[in-house]
Amino acid sequence: MILPIKIAPDPILTAMAIEVTKVDDSIKALIADMIETMRAENGLGLAAPQVGRGIRLCVLESIKGKAPIALVNPKITARTGRHVGPEGCLSVPNVVATRTRASHVTVRALDRNGKEIKLRLEGLSAIVAQHEIDHLNGILID
Numbered sequence: 001m002i003l004p005i006k007i008a009p010d011p012i013l014t015a016m017a018i019e020v021t022k023v024d025d026s027i028k029a030l031i032a033d034m035i036e037t038m039r040a041e042n043g044l045g046l047a048a049p050q051v052g053r054g055i056r057l058c059v060l061e062s063i064k065g066k067a068p069i070a071l072v073n074p075k076i077t078a079r080t081g082r083h084v085g086p087e088g089c090l091s092v093p094n095v096v097a098t099r100t101r102a103s104h105v106t107v108r109a110l111d112r113n114g115k116e117i118k119l120r121l122e123g124l125s126a127i128v129a130q131h132e133i134d135h136l137n138g139i140l141i142d
Contacts, residue, residue, distance in 0.1 A: 003037045003051040008092050012049050017056045017136040020072050023114035031070040034059045045128040047135030050091050058132035063125045074109035089141045097141040101127045
């Protein structure tokens, strides 16, 4: 199901999201809906607050040809390199901001089945992950 995207200045977009306590069927259904919504909106990522859910969950479009990935309670554990470039956001339409990001990140999270994962992301995937995790911390692009 395609979910409505929250648009700034909706207060959920600047609130700190809470941790997911259990990856159950409702979370799995939300992940599927978020992926469908992200794709319908031609996004590269989507965070739960953007669809009105204040939980620490985001989805990223395919990484190196793989299926979209869900990150539950993600934490960036390492950042290296530097990338400066434009970013857009589904919740801040018609705005492109120049952001400085790490070009490589390591992320620890739970996957869509509640299994612990560790990802080393680079380039666009690293930038999208940082952008979506910012959403979980109540940070929007300028």
